[in-house]
Amino acid sequence: MKRYFNFQLLLLLAVSLFMGSCNPNDDEGGPVFPEGSTESVNLWVQDSMRRYYYWADQMPAKPDYHLPVKDFFKSLLSAQDRFSFAVDTQDPSSYPRSVRNRYGFDYAVIQLANGDVVTTVKLVMKNSPAFNSGLQRGMMITKMNGKAITAANAEALTSSIKDQTVIELTVGNWKNGSVADEKNITVYYGYSFEQPLESKIFEKNGKKIGYLYIYDFPDGMTPALNQKFAAFKAAGVQQLILDLRYNYGGSVSSAAALCSLIPSGITASSPFIVYKGNKNGGEVKRTFAQQISYDPNALEFSLLQTNALDLNKVYVLTSNSTASASEIVINNLKPYLQVVQVGEVTLGKDMAGFLVEDKRKPKKISWQLHPVIYKVFNANGEGAYSNGISPQIAASEYTTLPLLPLGDSEESLISSAVNNIYSKSASKNDWEPGVRVLFQSDAPSAAIGK
Incomplete structure (x- = not known):
């Protein structure tokens, strides 16, 4: 342009x-x-x-x-x-640096009910340096570069390893309330490949629940989403759990495609999002079809609708790392069905923008700007969640150690949602009062620029 x-x-x-x-x-x-x-x-x-x-x-x-x-x-x-x-x-x-974007993993320092402080690996990206080094979700980290991790030094250690190109971790497995089988592994700085969608189907008492873990919303993911929902629909899925706990966001068009595959009663012209900018930008409204169409691999809204689940309720798993386009999914589905949020308050990025750079040829300025340009709202004009979106069912993924693989029906957040679906027995607060999260490597202060 x-x-x-x-x-x-x-x-x-x-x-x-x-x-x-x-x-x-x-x-x-x-x-x-x-x-x-x-x-x-x-x-x-x-x-x-x-x-x-x-x-x-x-x-x-x-x-x-x-x-x-x-x-x-x-x-x-x-x-x-x-x-x-x-x-x-x-x-x-x-460029912004974080443990995740340099090495492909994240961790949390938590205090247990007995007062012990431990560090657990909570995320390992597929085909990342951490993954290729053998690191797994649920492992416990006892040392970084030879230093024992404590509540007092966790933030400083995290800041220091973001500036390095190789780190040494001492890790072990959680067994009978303590760390066992310790070993040293080396993780080199490197590239993490695009993360796949991961799905499962849980079944009990004749009721089928689809589970979909979405790491982020890159451009061009609509065909992959459509394929997953086609499989859900063919299997007769009656309930859906979206796992967005580590999803920093991405393409609004990809998020719109996901949203179009869930509720009943929407059409191509149903309003999806409202962007509000400064005095130059004003207000712009987009329907589902309009927003989806700007995905480079966009599928026609009518094609997506053939695989829509036509639900009246969806469960969404969240954490403080749930942000931007993933928060748009939560907020912008609310006019069309009941959204039951399970987990923690989201980050609170109720805004969007685009990259601003010098397009002259030859380029004379090498800087790129990533400014906030719009506040975003749903079809009912609801937004303004800069303090985060609160869950209906507060739950911690650290209630039980070791952390189980994402997609395991017994994993803490998933089981809170599943229990609510099958038995309505999940309380409004599934948070274990004895567990305190002291530090997370992807906390806003640690994960800069996302």
Whole structure:
């Protein structure tokens, strides 16, 4: 797209849009700096943010153009903004770093009822460096780079390993209330491949429950979703559990495709989402079909409907890592069916955006901006969940150790949902009062820039 100030048209490309840039010195009466200087780049940053940033009206009138670019960008942000960030494509160190995106796993430091503090591996991404090193969900970590993990040093240890390219872990298995079979494993920094959808079908007393674990919402996942739901429908699934506990989000179009496969009574023209931007962007509404169509591998809404389960209730497993597009799934399904949330309060990213970069040829600015551009709402105008979405059934996945594999019917969050489906016996609070979560490697303070 050659021009980038038509907000209504830009929104059609949803959150995956790559934007052009205006001349950084084109503001009449504004300061002028030599091309290629830090100040010139900062003018481009300021101009881009004025056009797109949700809180543009709160930006300082006279920022310090002499600041380093990253600091200048931060100086423009609203105090309400936890999520906007900027990266220099020529400087790998400027990219957000987390244990998950560098090594492919996450862990939690928890205090047990007896006062003992232990560290458990909660997530291992398939075909990640951690996976290839033999790390598994449910293992206990006793040392990182030779240092015993405690509640006091967990955050510092986590910060330090994010800057390394190889880490040494001492791990073991949880047996009879203690760690056994300890061994050392080495995990190298590396790439984690796209995560597959994982599904199961649970059956009891003639009732079938479909379970679907979704790690994230990448562009192009609609055919895979359609295939999973075709299998659910062929098997006669009557209830559905969506596991979004580690899902940071991604493509809104992929999330819309998932939502279209669940409730009864929706049509292609049923409203799905409302985007509200700054004074330049205004308000834009999208139906299910409209939002789905911007997935690069989009399937026709009518085709998706042939595999829809036509349910009046869905169970969603959540944690503090459930964010963005996964929160949109929860909020934007509510006008169409009952959503029973099981687990923890979600992260609270009730917003969306797209990447802003210099599209001139040749490119003159290497920085990319990832600003908050829209607040998002459902068909009933409901949103504003910046403090997170609270579950109807509060439950902890750390109630029982060792942590069981995702997809195991006895795993804590899954069993809370299954028990509610089969017997209605799950309480409104399945949280074990003796267990305290002291630190998580994917907590907002530890997982930066997601």
